[in-house]
Amino acid sequence: MKAIIVDDEQPSIDMLKILLEEDGRVEVTGTYRKPAEALAMLDKLKPDVVFLDIQMPLMNGLELAELMLDAHDELEIIFVTAYDHYALDAFQASAIDYLLKPIAEAGLDRAISRLFKRKRTVVPNPASLQPHVYIHCLGRLEVTVRESAHVPALRTTKAQELLAYLYLKRDKEVSKWEIIEDIWPECSKEQAHSHLHTTVYQVRKLLKQQGIHAALSFRNAHYRLNAAGLASDLALFSRAFDKEIRITAANAPYYEQCLDLYQGDLFGVWSYAWSLPAREKLREQYASLTKQLCRFYLQSEDYSPAMLRMQGLIAVQPLDEEAYELLLQLDWKRNDRTAFVAHYRQLEQVLHTELGLVPNETTRRLYEEWFAAADEER
Known part of the structure; x- marks a missing residue:
């Protein structure tokens, strides 16, 4: 149909x-x-x-x-x-x-x-149905297909790593020497070539079994993964940043859905050295989008979803002082003195314990203004 x-x-x-x-x-x-x-x-x-x-x-x-x-x-x-x-x-x-x-x-x-x-x-x-491969990248690394749950077709962790590597660089040509240096740096030249050819075979076999033919090509000592037929939470999340983000009442649900896709760091526990720059970029994008959405909710006086988002961000980035400032602003808007003091004390403690620092001037001023305003009301 x-x-x-x-x-x-x-x-x-x-x-x-x-x-x-x-x-x-x-x-x-x-x-x-x-x-x-x-x-x-x-x-x-x-x-x-x-x-x-x-x-x-x-x-x-x-x-x-x-x-x-x-x-x-x-x-x-x-x-x-x-x-x-x-x-x-x-x-x-x-x-x-x-x-x-x-x-x-x-x-x-x-x-x-x-x-x-x-x-x-x-x-x-x-x-x-036409076979379809989905690669879960955010918070874990897992390959699924429509017909079944987890696919045990990738027999080794290196095959899994190579598929993740090529997918991160999808639709781009990557030198075999670059692949070897990133994935088999400890091996001799002969061993690395043997491992690469065996692992490429496993990846190609998986794609072919799922009806995705000629997806992994090789030309002039370069590999290229054609991402057609492959889908992922990473691709969906990344599309939110293809252009400038301007959150409105109409598109806020879409950005909420994008944030829900981010279930954790890129590839989860598989913290490959070659993935660390991309992992950090995605984490920063997640934090930035969360804060933008929170500011939109603040302006709209819709505090409950903003609180949930900021608490979630602080749980994964406990040293993000800007996130705490937004959380304090939410406490102020909701006139919740108990939560305001608790969150400020929490920030003080984590900064002192982890970095030996105190909250910055902006945050301290916000704290002082709260009590100044409370004294005036009395």
Whole structure:
């Protein structure tokens, strides 16, 4: 069954496309950010279903749905939006279902099951689906495929490491000498070449078994991993930083979903030396996005999700004083004197114990202003 996605925000398109690819019952044949382009392609693509964002600047999704249904009355519509108050309008527009961002797997499964029931089409057997490999990178390193859970096809830890290495450098040519230096630095030249060829064979075998042919190429002493057919939490998380981040009420759920993808450091306990720069960059991106989202919630006076995010950040970065400053601001806004004092004391203790330092001037001033304001109220 074929589908197209229409949404004015590319990150939302990317996220939904990955979720649909993981599910496997629906093939995405087109994605569009402009409603007019999607409408013009209906005759050519003949999709069975359209996943359609409701709130778009060029044309309201409800209006676009009417135009699409007028042209193709057998087309099914599944609305996707960040606002639950559109639900009634969505069903009045003959939508088969309504998904609220960030999209939950259970909701998507329900919508697709309804789609097949409406079309009176047999749901394909998972064993007959096009194979699909997913690499979990954030917080752990694990390869999964649609047909099963963890795949024990990579027989050695070095094969696992090579796949992680090449995926991190996906779609780029990497010299075999660079690979050897990073993964087998302790081996002789002859041993390293033998290990490399054996390990490349294992990786190629896994990809071939999963229907991803010619994914790992070799030319002029360079390897290149074609990432088509491979998906990962790392790719989804990284897309959030492809352009400048400007958080709004409409896209905040998307950035929440991106933060949820970050389950820990890159590759988890597998702290390969060659991955450390990327690991540190991702950690900084996670911290930066968390703080930006917190500032947005502060301005919106939506304190509960901000508190959860900042407490989560401090749990993984206990020396991040900027995170503590934001947490103190949240305590101030919520007028929670007990939490304010406790968090300041916690910062004092961790800085003294780990670094032999005291809180910076900005943080100390915030602490003093709190008590000055409290004295004035008395």
